[in-house]
Amino acid sequence: MNAVLTKAHLFRIVLFFIVSCTTSLANSILITMDDKQTNHLKAYGVAYWELKADREVDWLLNYRGGSFMMNYSSALERECRLRGVSYEVISDANVKAILAQIAHPDVNMDAVKLHKAARIVVYSPIKVSTSSFEDTDAVLLVLKYAEIPFEIVYDEEILKGDLAKYDWLHLHHEDFTGQFGRNRRRMTVADVQAQENIAKKYGYKKVSQLKLDVARSIKGFCAGGGYLFAMCSGAESLDVALAAEGIDIVPSIFDGDGVDPKAQSKLDFGKTIAFENFVLELNNDDDYRGGGMSFSSINSSSGQGWGDETTNYFSLFDFSAKWDVIPSMLVQNHENLIREFFGQTTAFNKKTVKSSALVMGQSKSSDRYIYGELGRGQWTFYGGHDPEGQRGFHRMPTDLNLHPHSPGYRLILNNVLFPSAKKKKRKT
Template structure:
C-alpha cells in the first residue's frame, strides 16, 4: 500500500509541474545555470508587456526572475533558449520567505509595467554607420525588447514625455561632431545642420545644448536616462558650458571663448564637476573632449584590467542593488571614446556602483523625480583589434556580465521607485 501511495504522490508532483490549474510559477535562474542571460531579460520584458507581473529576486542565484506559469511563457523560454524551471506554489513561497530573512542580503522587487523605451540616435535621419555598434541597440535587438528611435527634431518637438526610458550613446552634445574622422560623415553633419536651421539655431552647438537641456528636464520630470561612452561626457560638458562658446573655428567658423574654462557652471551639470575641457584640435583631429575621460589624450583606449561592482544591500539600497545584479562581480574593462570617468571629477552626489583602481565606470544619480545612469565605455564585448565598425555578435556572448548591466537599467523603470536609505 505504501508503495502505491508513494507512486501516486510522485505522479501528482510531476503532473503539478505542467498543469496550469495547479498555479505553478516559472523560475528563470540568472546564475551559471542560465543558458542565455541576455535573452532572459527579453522574457521578463515580454511578460510585462503582456500585463503580467515579474518578481525580481535580488541576489538570489544571480538576480533571478520569477513569473506566473503559463504554457505560453514556458514555450517562449524554450523557443528563445532561456533556462527556466517550473516550480510549485509551495516552492515559490519558500523562496520569498527565504529572501525576506533580515539576515540575508536578498529581497524581492515586483516589476509591474513594461517601460516604453526610446534610443536617441542619428540612424533616425541617415545611415550613420558608426551607430551600428551602439551596444544598447545591439542588446535590445538581441534580447527582443522593442524600442523606438528619436533624434534632435523629435526631442525639440517635445516627444520625450511619450517615453519612460531614454538611451544616449556616443553622441556629441557639444556640437563638435565627435571630433574624430570616423565618427560622423558629411551626410551626418549636414542632417544636424538642417535640423538646427529648421528650428532657428545659428549653430549646431546651440541646438545640441537645447536638446541636452530638454533631456535633463525629461529626467527631472520622472524619466530615466541611460548614457554610455561619449554621450555621458559631452552631455555634462554642454550643460556646464551653457552660454559659453567652447567650439573652435574648425567646427562652426568662429573661435571659442578664450576664457571658456573659467566660465563653466558646474551647478548645471549632472554627474561631473571641476573638469577641464580640451582645446580645439581641429576637425578630424583628436577625439577627446575633456579630462572627464580617464583615458583622455589616448583617444580610443584598450584597457587590460577589470572593474568591480559594489555589493549593495538589497533591502536598504534597492535601486543600486537592482542595477548591479549579475552572475559576476568582476567585469573586464572595455574601451570607448569615453572609456571611464576620472574619479576626481565625479560629483559627490553621484553614486559609484562600479570602479577600477584608477577610474569610476558605472554611476547612478537622481534629478527631481527621475534617475540617470552613466556607464563608461563603448561596447562591453568590443575588440579594438578588429574593425570598429563591425557590430559585436551577441550570439557569441550570451552570458556577458557587461551587457547585463545595460539590461538591468532597461528593467529598472518597471519597478516601483524607492529612494535609497543610505
C-alpha cells in the same frame, strides 16, 4: 468492447487528473540568472515580454544571480523555449520556500515586484542617416538581441517634445557640444549634414546651439520623472554642453569662429547632472586634423592610450538588497568583475564625479558605472562604447549570439527593467 471503452475512459480520467494536479502545483516559472542560465541576455527579453502583457514579475535580487519569477502559463513556457532561455517550473510550495529564504534578515537578498513595461526610446542619428558606426551602439544591439521593443528619436523629435511619450531614454554615443565628435572619423558626412539641416530648419545659426537645446530638453525629461541612461561620449558631452551654456567652446574648423579664450573660467557646474570641476580640452584646428577626440578631463583615459583590455577589470559594488534596493537592482549579475572596454569616453575621472552620484562600479583608476537622482527622475551613466567590442571606431557590430552571457551587457539590461520596479528610497 464495453470493457475496452471503460478502460480507455478510466485511463483518460486518470491522465487528466495527473496533468491537472501537476499544473496546479506548477504555479510559477523561475528563470535563474546564475551560471546555469543558457542565455542571460534573452532572459531579460522574456521578463519584458511578460511585463508588456501586463503581468507582474518578481525580480529576486542576489538570488542565483538576480533571477526572475513569474506566474506559470503555457505561453510563458513556450516563449522561454523559443528564445533559448533556461527555466524551472516550480510549485507554490517552492515559491514560498524561496521567498522565505530571501526574506530572512541574515541574507543579502530581496524580492522586488516589477509592474508595467517601460516605454523605451533610443536617441540616435540612425533616425536621420545611415552609418555602420551608429549600428555598433551597445544599447541598440542588446535591445534587438533581447527582442525588447523600442523606438528611435533624434534632435527634431526632442525639439517637438516627443520625449513625453516615453519612460526610458538612452543616449547614443553622441556629441552634444556641436563639434561632431571632435574628429572627422567620428561621424559620417551624412551625420554632419543631417545635424546641420535640422539646425537650419529650426532657425539655429550653429549646430552647437541646437545641441544645447536638445541637451536641456533631455535634462528636463529626467528631472520630470524620466529614466536616463547614457554611455560613452553621450554621458560626458551632455554635461560639458550643459556647463558651457552660452559659451563658445567650438573651434573654427567646425563652426567658422574661434573658442572663447575664457571658456574654462565661465563654466557653470551647477547646470550639470553628474560631473563637476572638469577641465575642457580646447584644441586648436591642427589638433583635430591629427585626431584629437577628448572633450574634457571627465574622460579618465584621455591621453593614456588603450591600455590592456585583456587583463584589466572593473568591479561592481555589493549593496544591501534590503536597504539599497535601487543600486542592488542595477548591479545584478552572475559576475562581479567585468572586463574593461573602451570608447571615446572610456571611463570617468573620479575627481570630476559629483559627490551626489553613487558609484556602482569602478576600477583602480576610474569610475565606470554611476547613478543619481535628478528632480523626480533617475539617471545612470556607463563608461565605454561596447562591453564586448574591439578597439577602434570603424568596427563591425558585435554579434551577441557569441556573447549571450555578457556581464557587461547585463548592466545595460538591468537599467531597462529598472523603471518597472516599485522602488524604495536608498538609505545609505
